[in-house]
Amino acid sequence: MPANPDDFTVTPYAVEGEIDYDRLLEQFGADRLTDAQIARFPEPVHPLVRRKVFYAQRDVEPFLEAATSGQTHSIVTGRGPSGSMHIGHIAPFYFAKYLQDQTGALVYIPLSDDEKYFAKDKSIAEISTYTRENLREILAIGFDPNRTRIIIDTTDADVIYPLAAAFATEVTQSTVDATYGTPENIGLSFYPAIQATHLLLPQLVEGPHSTLVPIAVDQDPHVRLCRDIAAKQRYDVMKPGALLSKFLPSLEGPGKMSSSSDTPSILLSDDRETVREKVRTYAYSGGQSSVEAHREHGGNPEVDVSYQFLYYFFEESDERVEQLAREYRDGALLSGKLKEIAATKIADFLEGHQKRRAALGSLDEELRPYRITANERQIARQRVGYSDGLLI
Structure with a gap:
């Protein structure tokens, strides 16, 4: 850095x-x-x-x-x-x-x-x-x-x-x-x-x-x-x-989430307990150093990774993300609870994704309808001056 x-x-x-x-x-x-x-x-x-x-x-x-x-x-x-x-x-x-x-x-x-x-x-x-x-x-x-x-x-x-x-x-x-x-x-x-x-x-x-x-x-x-x-x-x-x-921030705080970082990323294959453990252990908190200080001074959702995950992608309701930000700033919502909310939302999303992934058949069979067709390949080549593999 x-x-x-x-x-x-x-x-x-x-x-x-x-x-x-x-x-x-x-x-x-x-x-x-x-x-x-x-x-x-x-x-x-x-x-x-x-x-x-x-x-x-x-x-x-x-x-x-x-x-x-x-x-x-x-x-x-x-x-x-x-x-x-x-x-x-x-x-x-x-x-x-x-x-x-x-x-x-x-x-x-x-x-x-x-x-x-x-x-x-x-x-x-x-x-x-x-x-x-x-x-x-x-x-x-x-x-x-x-x-x-x-x-x-x-x-x-x-x-x-x-x-x-x-x-x-x-x-x-x-x-x-x-x-x-x-x-x-x-x-x-x-x-x-x-x-x-x-x-x-x-x-x-x-x-x-x-x-x-x-x-x-x-x-x-x-x-x-x-x-x-x-x-x-x-x-x-x-x-x-x-x-x-x-x-999307990394668990350690501002910046880009990266698979190559020393801090673990939340993988699409992670189960609910793994997500919970990664968020609980690694998610950078915008809260105070003690419950008493947090109740008095509140937290900062702008730097809190759990809140940012919810804001970016994992909480659909604008009213809900605004409520969470307000309660966090007021000190009513503690960092640990915010982490639990984020971990639950992420795990819910991943379980739905994983269920659809598990229902897929063989990769070659599933991929076939998405492949670019022979006709589409020929059309694309012709548009830049190729025909049957040769320049026109």
């Missing part, structure tokens, strides 16, 4: 320090999500939006117009399978499912197993194991297979690589260095072209339409670079829009 508390780093490959989200908007050149834009989301507006966990955006207006007027629109949100999934990973997928249910959105879910091999000290076999495990978690969410495509970079290389090769000519190495820092290897140098393929693939299959990318703010560089490619107008695509979210 940087020595100066005012310093922080936010990139797709590193998040360090205490993050100033306002300064990030200045650095990245994104715009704050406004109340007027929030009001245009289909009712009921998801808590992640109405509570401004998704706090910034790029070109969200075209997506909202398409989503509320019956036009074709899509959502892209993916996963880098380098480990078991935790509760911070799953929120964007449930948000995408929510919008799909409301508006009939197409949802494209890329799994960047190649990038994780480039970026992590893990074998191909390890990445493959995590890919299959992560796929089961994603399938358990229950996306509509008729309106959802799941793409795995190495498995679907016949469509991913030709598109990425076309987009790679639009990006210079100096642009990659300026956007990401100096890559550790040539795989990471090339990966932005693959990420652009992920974000533009719905349009390359379905034709030009508005696409929204709901992601944590550290992934915004991928969107910025892809938007630059789309702006050159060589491929008849619209610039993808983005919703940028704050990070």
Whole structure:
């Protein structure tokens, strides 16, 4: 972590320090999500939006117009399978499912197993194991297979690589260095072209339409670079829009929940007792050092991890989260009780997810309806100038 508390780093490959989200908007050149834009989301507006966990955006207006007027629109949100999934990973997928249910959105879910091999000290076999495990978690969410495509970079290389090769000519190495820092290897140098393929693939299959990318703010560089490619107008695509979210905090306090941290994350596979123990033992408290002091001075829900979990994702009722914050500040609600409430809500959510995951059949069978079809692959390749594997 940087020595100066005012310093922080936010990139797709590193998040360090205490993050100033306002300064990030200045650095990245994104715009704050406004109340007027929030009001245009289909009712009921998801808590992640109405509570401004998704706090910034790029070109969200075209997506909202398409989503509320019956036009074709899509959502892209993916996963880098380098480990078991935790509760911070799953929120964007449930948000995408929510919008799909409301508006009939197409949802494209890329799994960047190649990038994780480039970026992590893990074998191909390890990445493959995590890919299959992560796929089961994603399938358990229950996306509509008729309106959802799941793409795995190495498995679907016949469509991913030709598109990425076309987009790679639009990006210079100096642009990659300026956007990401100096890559550790040539795989990471090339990966932005693959990420652009992920974000533009719905349009390359379905034709030009508005696409929204709901992601944590550290992934915004991928969107910025892809938007630059789309702006050159060589491929008849619209610039993808983005919703940028704050990070679900780690149990230890401010920052990003990470599977690689020394403090454990709450995994999607954790049972109720494990969740309770992790929250009780590790969740950073905004309360006072004694019951007497807490009763007198109250706690701070803004830094209390248990409250933040409820606020971000696990408590649907706005009235309830406001009540909890008020009682915590007043000292009527103790930290231990707040931890119990959060642990119960998280465990309830996980049990529902785990029940759906357990009901899945074999992975190959379950995944088949979500695979990009041969016709869709051909259409996408043709849109960038390929036919039957050859340049036109």
